[in-house]
Amino acid sequence: MEKQEIRTFGRRHGKKLSQRKEYLIAHVLPQIAPTTNAKILEIGFGAGEHVRQLAQDNPDAIIIGAEPFINGVASLLSAMTDEKDNAILPEYKNIRIFADDVRIMLKNSAFKFNEIWILHPDPWPKAKHEKRRLLNAEFLTLLSRHLEKDGKIIIGTDHWEYYEWITERVPETPLRIFATNLETIKTRYQSKNMAGTDAPKYLILQNG
Numbered sequence: 155m156e157k158q159e160i161r162t163f164g165r166r167h168g169k170k171l172s173q174r175k176e177y178l179i180a181h182v183l184p185q186i187a188p189t190t191n192a193k194i195l196e197i198g199f200g201a202g203e204h205v206r207q208l209a210q211d212n213p214d215a216i217i218i219g220a221e222p223f224i225n226g227v228a229s230l231l232s233a234m235t236d237e238k239d240n241a242i243l244p245e246y247k248n249i250r251i252f253a254d255d256v257r258i259m260l261k262n263s264a265f266k267f268n269e270i271w272i273l274h275p276d277p278w279p280k281a282k283h284e285k286r287r288l289l290n291a292e293f294l295t296l297l298s299r300h301l302e303k304d305g306k307i308i309i310g311t312d313h314w315e316y317y318e319w320i321t322e323r324v325p326e327t328p329l330r331i332f333a334t335n336l337e338t339i340k341t342r343y344q345s346k347n348m349a350g351t352d353a354p355k356y357l358i359l360q361n362g
């Protein structure tokens with residue numbers, strides 16, 4: 155029997171969805187299931203602002219967003235479709251959504267990514283919740299197997315203690331720290347991010 159994964163996320167459902175969002179979940183979500191030709195993955199996309207940014211910055215790549223919080227999935231679907239006819243907007247046609255725990259999707263070893271983004275992962279700050287942290291050595295090792303040659307994992311967090319904790323996990327994995335400066339990866343995103351007040355710290359990992 156497979157071992158039960160520890161749950162790394164909070165809620166799956168929030169407040170009741172609008173009729174339009176219910177429609178998008180029922181009819182649009184099934185049309186944009188992940189495909190193994192995708193080259194960029196964002197894990198835990200929240201409301202999906204950065205997935206949309208990735209889609210616009212990389213029009214020739216397929217982007218997968220994974221998020222088990224259905225209200226977040228519904229927000230992304232709402233933002234990537236036309237309010238009048240619910241059709242996917244041209245600039246977001248390269249987005250695919252996995253509406254569940256990304257570890258389920260990654261059981262398929264055919265997924266290989268050039269970039270895997272994880273922005274503001276749940277920090278689970280209480281000691282008794284530490285086991286819920288997604289970015290442990292086991293998960294980082296799983297991600298390492300889904301990287302293309304020279305592929306990168308880009309982690310951003312403003313939770314300094316979690317940042318240090320992840321840094322300490324890296325030597326327990328096949329990964330190494332490639333950079334801690336996002337500019338190495340995406341100048342454009344970095345410059346946009348400068349507008350924010352609390353700039354996250356980044357950790358960019360690569361197979362060693």
Ligand SMILES: C[S@@+](CC[C@H](N)C(=O)[O-])C[C@H]1O[C@@H](n2cnc3c(N)ncnc32)[C@H](O)[C@@H]1O
Pocket residue numbers: 162163164197198199200201220221222223226254255256257272273274275276277288
């Ligand atoms: C603190 S939120 C950050 C959301 C977004 N990235 C942002 O920066 O606004 C962390 C997100 O990770 C998601 N998450 C946690 N565990 C996950 C998993 N195993 N697979 C996919 N998403 C996960 C949660 O549902 C939550 O939406």
